[in-house]
Every structure is written in structure tokens, then in C-alpha cells.
Amino acid sequence: MSHLQLTNQLAGKGTPLRDRIFMWLLFLSLAIGVFTLAVLLTYVTIKGWPRLDIRLFTNMPSVRDPENAGAQSAITGSIWVISFTALVALPTGVMAALYLEEFARPNSRSQRFIEVNIQNLAAVPSIVYGILGLAVFARALALGQSVITAALTLALLVLPVIIISTREALRAVPRNIRDGSLALGATEWQTAYRQTLPAAIPGIATGTILALSRAIGEAAPLLLLGAVSFITFNPDGVLSDYTTLPIQIFNWTKDSREEFQVLAAATIVVLLLILLAMNFVAIWIRNKTQKRW
């Protein structure tokens, strides 16, 4: 290669037109996504700005007094629901993944059947989980429209995602760690429990947080499950009535009064901040623990 060609290539010249068009298309796609998000964020922030204050957190919703209404019951409701979702989904999902990855016979027919089903479940629309939750938890188990019904339903919703990301995290633990443990006379269970699982925790944490941040933004299944949209008290137990941030937002945006529109925008900002914070934590964990082998 001549000196001239080399400098041309370093300067990015001489790239075929076709490649450059393709690059621009890729960039454009990215720009559309980022631009939309930026517009949305700016819009709700500006709109909600007048009501983005402490009252949002200290006051309860009110139909008569939109000037002083807050979203406290929705914030606490979301925290209750998501905490119990995590409490149910995390151990179940991790144990299921551990079984599939470390103990089940690989490539057996039943294994493949389960695998395809988990992939499919991850893609099932959330409203379908709402119907399931309504039939099973609310009606058949008579849990009614309670925090626990919502948590169990959302747990089912995030379970496939937790299983899939946990399996990926387990698979990323190198074979030679397992071999080292087994060669010392550890059983497969000891190896899974004391080596593979701890080594996979960062990946599991990241996957779980991302899955839960999806659940915290869900409104559709909870609407079906009868999250009560107007609640002026915080949940006091798993059988308590509740509302959540997305439900509260949905309810306010239905109201035509301008004050409620502003209130909804402010609450959206709160929800978005919670989501961003969760994603930030996930990224932080991932970066902090990256590549030890």
C-alpha cells in the first residue's frame, strides 16, 4: 500500500459512497431516537415545572384541590408493589435460571421446549399478564385488588427477563472456575452455590434492575387488576388497596382541567427520574465489576 493511499484512508477519504450512505443511515436512526427522547423530556419538564416541588411527595391526590394535590400515595404504592415484585421474582427467577443452566440436561427435548417458552413469555404483552393475574390471583386466590395481587402479576411479567439475564450472567462465568471447584471435590451444588452464583451476581443485579424498571412503569395490567386510581392513603400491608405512579398519571391525564395536566407532567418527571436512577445503578454495577477474567 502506498503512502498516499494510507493517508487517504486515515483521513477517512476514499471510503466508498455506499459505505458512507449506510453510515449516515445508521446515524440518522440513532438521531431520531435521541431527538424524540430529548423533546419528550423537555416538554414534560417545562410543562410540569410549576408543580415539581415538595408537595408532590408530601401531599395526597385530591379531586377538589388540584393546586395542592400530590402523588404521595402513588409513590409509596409503587414502592410497595415493586418491592414485593422483586421479593417474589428475584429468588424464583434466579433459582429457575440456576437449574436450567447448571443442572438440567443440556439440549434435551424438554430443556429446549422450556427455553423456547421462556423466550416467548418475555414477549407476551403485559395486558395478557393482567388478565392472568385477575383470573388467578384476584379471583381464584381471592386476593382481590391488593398490593400482593399486583406484585405477583408483575413478578410473572418480569420473571422471563430475570431468568434470561441470569442465565446469561451464569454462562459468562468461565468454565475453568467450575472445573477448579469440582476438581477440589466440591459437589455440583456447592460449585453452583459458592462459585458460579456469586461470580454472576453483578450480571444478575443488572438484569433484575432493568426488568424491575420495566415493571415500575407498567400501567396496563394494573388497570385490569383494579388498582384504584383515587387513593388518599399509603398502603399499610400486602392486602391493602393501592395506586401506583403510572396509574396516577393515567388518571390525571384523563382529567381535562389544566392543573391536573401540569400535575401529571410533574409526576411523569418523577417516574422518569426513578427509571433513570435505576438504570444508572444498573450501569454502575456493570462498570464497577466488569471483566475480572
Added chain:
Amino acid sequence: MNQPNEITMHLDHALSARGASIPPETSDPVFTLDNVSVYYSDYEAIRNVTLPIGRNEITAFIGPSGCGKSTLLRSFNRMNDLIPGAHLKGTVAYHGTDIYGPNVDPIEVRRKVGMVFQKPNVFPKSIYENVAYGPKVNGTKGNLDDLVEECLTRAALWNEVKDDLKKSAYALSGGQQQRLVIARCIAVKPEVILMDEPCASLDPLATAKIEDLMVELASEYTIIIVTHNMQQAARVSDRTAFFTAELDENEIRHGRLVEFGRTRELFSSPTDPRTEDYISGRFG
């Protein structure tokens, strides 16, 4: 081009001082392989190996890549059991008991027969926890401080790490990690230590340390080492098994044991021309 004479001369020089005291025949074998063949599903990776492993001796497995050295090594502690489809024919007798017999628990075998891998595979835990792991999973209760110190000392690592026991094992150099793996291995008090190219990823200085350590440990343990390094085999081992991979009548490659004997003799006067070609560097 290699000068065969020069290389054999070099190996002569390397031959271990221990060699002189080794009896011509293995009198007190820890392991006796009888017609052992190891398969991966239908593929016979190594065929009909018959071989004794002498107590407190260092036995080296040498031979070209793919001749089944690692495969055979893993059959001494049933690590092949973990590979789906792998199975074995013949008998691997440990003090007269077939370790593939119906009443043998592979976990028990692995406690007696430890293993050091090619790439140092320390656990993502502290140095202390790495050494204490084996005893812990084997049910040892109570304070392990003394045991940890003893094993690290035996592995010639104690002086370098005694102030950093709580630090991650990943902070150690490759050579230190490999010595930690050896310490971890002897913490379970095995009788035999298998080493699969333990120095392949180390620099010459770290390699020399591990070799010294092996010779040192041989007074207490029986060691089997796979190596691609002729000098290493000559320097540390008492007996050497030379394997090669050859096509059979159906044009399928199988690993075979070509020659087994005292390292001294195998290197200075090999009986098989294939051994001679290999150790003098004329082999691919």
C-alpha cells in the same frame, strides 16, 4: 533447522539429579492403567493405554498436540465425567480399586487426586478464601488459619502474600496465581496432583519456581505433569510417557502410548524411532 544432537545434549544437561535413584520398574504404583481408552461420544481420543504411576514420583506425559494427553490426565480424577458424551474403557486402578467402579463416588476420587490447570484458575475471592475453599466444601469446620499458612508455605508463596491474605487473588501475578492454585490443591490433602501444562502461560522465572516446587512436593505427593516443554520433562520428571496421534486402519486419528520409561533412558536412548524424532525436534 534443528540440530538433533545439540538438543539431546541440552536435554542431557537438563536431566534431573533425582533420576539416578529411580528403580527401573515401578515397584509401588499408586495408579495402574490397564488398556484404557477414552472416548468423546463415538470418537476414541486415546486408545489402549497401559501404564503404572509410581508413588512419590513425577511422571511426565509428552507428545504432539491432540494426542490425548489432557484427555488421559483427566481420567485420573474423573474430570472427563463432566464432559457430556465422554466415557472410558479399561480400568484405572487406584491402589487396586477401579475408580470407575460402581461404588466409587467421583467426589471422593477428586479429593484424593487434585488438579492444577493450564491457565491459573484462581477463584474470584481473596487469597485466603481460595486456599480455604477446598477444606470448607469438604466439611472442615473451625479455624483454617494454620492450614492456610501451611499450604501457602508449602507452595512457596507465604512470604509473598502473608500481609495480603484478604486481597483478591486476581491481584497476584500469573506465577503467583499458579502457586496459589497449587496451595489450594494441597489444602485438600490429596495423594496425587495432576498438572496440565502448569507453566504454559508463565515466564521462565515463574516456570523455574513452579518446577522447583514440583520437585519439592514430590517427596510427599505423586505428580503427573503434561508438558510441551522437553527440557521441563527432562528437568523434573522421573518417568516419561510419550504419546502420539496416529491414523488407524480406518484413517481415524487416535492417541497412542508409544514409549514409557525412566526419563533418563527415554531421553538418552529411546527405543522407538518416533520418540527419538519427537524429542530431538524432528517431529511436527
